[in-house]
Amino acid sequence: MILKKQRGILSISSFPRNDRIVKAVLKLNSIDLSIKTLIRLKQILSDKSELSDRILNVLSFSDQVNNNLLNLLTENKYLVPMLSNKMIFEMTESKDYPKYISILRDIDEDCSLYKIKFPEIKSIIDLPNIKEKINQKVQIMKQFPEPPIKGNSCVQPLTNEKKLISWSKRQGNCIRYYAHNVQSGRVYLYKVIIDSEEATL
Numbered sequence: 001m002i003l004k005k006q007r008g009i010l011s012i013s014s015f016p017r018n019d020r021i022v023k024a025v026l027k028l029n030s031i032d033l034s035i036k037t038l039i040r041l042k043q044i045l046s047d048k049s050e051l052s053d054r055i056l057n058v059l060s061f062s063d064q065v066n067n068n069l070l071n072l073l074t075e076n077k078y079l080v081p082m083l084s085n086k087m088i089f090e091m092t093e094s095k096d097y098p099k100y101i102s103i104l105r106d107i108d109e110d111c112s113l114y115k116i117k118f119p120e121i122k123s124i125i126d127l128p129n130i131k132e133k134i135n136q137k138v139q140i141m142k143q144f145p146e147p148p149i150k151g152n153s154c155v156q157p158l159t160n161e162k163k164l165i166s167w168s169k170r171q172g173n174c175i176r177y178y179a180h181n182v183q184s185g186r187v188y189l190y191k192v193i194i195d196s197e198e199a200t201l
Helices: 001-011 020-024 035-046 050-061 067-074 077-082 085-092 098-115 123-142 161-171 175-183
Strands: 156-158 190-194 196-199
Touching: 001 020, 020 050, 035 050, 035 067, 035 098, 050 067, 050 085, 067 077, 067 085, 067 098, 077 098, 085 098, 085 123, 098 175, 161 196
Parallel strands: none
Antiparallel strands: 156 190, 190 196
C-alpha cells in the first residue's frame, strides 16, 4: 500500500512509476538535493536507454545517495557505464571525489581524442598510475611521422606536437593548428634559423 502511494507521488512529479525507481528515489537526501539535480535525474531515469538502466542499477545498489554520487550520475553520467559499482561507490564516498572525477574526465578525453580503449579501473588508488600510462601513450601518439626531408643546422623538422606549438608561439603564426595534417602525412613543417633570421617552412 505504501509503495503504491509512493509510486503515485512520483508520477505526479513526472518520475516513471516503477518499484525500482521508487526505492532508488527514497534513498535521496532531500536536505542536500537541489531542484536542478532532481530534474536532471528525472530526465535520465525517464529515458528508456542502457544508460538510464545502468544509473538505476547504481542507485539500487547504493547504501546512501550523497551529493558526489548525484554529481556523477547527472553531471558526469557518460562515465558511469565505464565504471564498476565498486569503483563508483569507493570514489563517491571519498573526500577526494573532485580530484578523482577530474582525473577520470582527463582519461576519458584523452581516450576519446586519441582512440585509446578506456582502461579497466578497479580502485581509486589506481587512478594516478592509469593516468600516467595514458599520458605516455598520448605522448607517443603525438610524435609525428618521419620527416620527408631530413633537417640540417639551419632547417630543422618539427617532429612532435610540443615542438610545433612552441615554434608557432615563438613565430606568432597559426601552424599549431596543423598538427593533425602533419600527423596524417599531408604536410610537414620545419623551423628555419639562419643567423638572426627565423622563418617557418
